[in-house]
Amino acid sequence: MSLPDGLTLAASAFNWTPEVIAAETPAPDIAVGIVRTGVASTIELEPGQLWRSFPEPIDGEVDALRQDLDDAGGSVGIVGASLDDWLPGGRRRTDDERLGFLLPQLRAAQRLGAVGVRLPIGQAGEPLLRRLLPELHARDLVLFEEIQGQQTPDSPATAAAIAVIHELDDSRVRLLVDISMLMPALPVTYLARLRSAGIPVGLVQRLSDAWRDPSTATAVVDLLRSGAVPPGIHTLYMNMLIRFGRSHAADLRGVLPLVGAFHLKFWDLHDVDGRVSNPIRDLGAELAGTQFTGTLCSEWGGHEWLDDDPTQMTREHLALARRTLNGDIR
Template sequence: MTVTALRDDALRTAPDGFTLLLGLPWIRSLPVASLVDLSVAVDGQSATDVTIELDGRRVAPTALGAEDTWWFLQDRLTIRGSTELAPGPHVVAVTFRLVVPYLQAGPDGPLTLPFHLERTLTADASASGPATARTSSLRERPVEPRAAVPAGWTLTASAFNWTPEVVRAERDAAEIEVGIVADGIVSAIELEAGQLWRSFPDPDDAEVDAFRRDLEAVGGSVSIVGASLDDWLSPARRRDDDERLAFLIPQLHAARRVGAAAVRLPIGQAGTPLLRRLVPVLHDLDLVLYEEAQGQQSPQNPATAAAFDAIADIDDPHVRALVDISMLMPSLPPSYLERLRTGGVEEAFLDAVATDWRDPATNGAVIDLLRADRVPAEVRTMFMNLLVRFGRSDAADLRGILPLVGAIHLKFWDLDDEGGRVSQPIRDLAAELAAVGFTGTLCSEWGGHEWLDEDSATMTRAHLALASSALDARARDRV
């Protein structure tokens, strides 16, 4: 998401120097305090006196840790400097670290990502003009009509698929998400609270109500709200369970207010003590909390198995599991491999993981390459998908936990279905779900926009058609 962090109109002159508008290079709103070690250089000269404008105040970068303001995904921070700029283009470089408070990098702190953004910008340039649709290589490809899915199964789509559009901020996030239904893609959506509501993480009632009215006006509804649990208040201080509960409660109320039946968290993140404290709240709000397992979080993973056991021990229909089909990848997405190739990852390594992704030894090869510092910086973050987001399980491996499952994410990365790479895991899982009498939602979720510049609506429509056909064919074989 770094492409939109420094846009064409980011650099502006001011009576006392310059301003620079910095977009958030992430997929969810974050605390302003997440911006760490900020430095700015213009034409190779460091700007030593920069400040950030917050609510009419100028705050030194080193003082951001004391701020409780949030950085909404579609907003840009105003950075001020005293350097006077001549007309014409200037090379602007911005370096910082971004603390991600809901993702843990180890036992002692949250994930912290380094960023270095550099562009040639013209001072006081206009924005690029009116929003235009993204070009797509799929636009001319006919989309097959959707097949019927078994009774009790509901196909939905995740608003996460539209992350690139939300980040570009050419339209309001709420307008984009209402448009998913208005354009006839689906009638029910999953939404991400941290992408949609400016008032996140304590969504304002009026903002929530306005979105619900607009969505219902086009015949839409919300199935699940993706909630967030920010475990870290700062890189050095973790929230205790009272603070974690207080962080979650407003999101639960917003989910109920928007009409959702459920909320979603990563599996195991809450922990059993907090889950038990949440149960009476979930009962009062008539919400289900789904803990989502994805990628390499298979039931054979000891930590994930313990989290599934905790759900079973709580034994309450308001706490259930959600399975992401990224656990069941027979091979790696060709588009992903091509992006790593163009990013400079070693050809021999790529050939090996492409040929036999399911071989557990590939995990060791991934780690070896990282430890040897042989992964180019340009694709290092993407490369981590090989350790986290891409799984090697079979549908049969899930049989023991499927009675706990009330929702499915049909994660897809691209639409290259050669050899059934996309459709076969859906068919296999559908057979297992039919065998246990599953009812619930199956949500199209696109993860490939990290490296594919395709139109979100086009990708989602095509995937829903492919998925419905696979679900219908295999599930009915087993019913």
């Protein structure tokens, strides 16, 4: 089943985090396995999970992974970069030190044949982005700044970072949009987890029925401030304040010319009322007629509370995404 012109589906090795943590198989072999098992031929990598030598990956390790991927018929889309702004002892890195921290990662991405590297939006800042541009051009890489979850194109910090990308006016610096921004409803399994953990029934019902209602956001914060969130799910609860967004695909129209890639974030595959497929469908509608030619990468965040098999989850999600983008889900 073909995709609309210009769109490429990919899979993130992040989806296999539980297997990386289990350490029964070397992380590079897990990454190559995504291609060998036919899940996806284009993959995104998280070097911090791959190599102990990160953030200064050893050439031999990088080259070995590149060769294995070549042999399997795979390629690397985006590589997750890291920018540690602080040194041991609490001193902030200078701009020279920040540049020096990133350069080995750019070298590794180039050796992998990657399209580019990814950082959180705004972290690099304009001075460093300007210094990185010659390196990006020389290495034929794109730096993607990622916006996700509760971030919106018009929130002050995000808007300021987007303005920098617009001002640079260089295709080597692009936005990456994670559709965790576009959640019409919360995941079925997440709601079940909250319910079983003792979150008040009334709040769980409100979360189920009216996720995008501003008063629901207020109720989430109020319960947190009351101290009534059970300690065992405190981190999970915080997803509603950080990782789960309430935007609409139409909110992206003003920034689409700056977007070079998307993460098709999903949490589970319970597509009740289209809560998994509708954001993909709505995004496809916004992209129709544009010149977008980047990747749409399956990224599974639900392994935080689910024990499902990453390979099966990703395979099924990509199949759903393909059907949705081709208009085969009504």
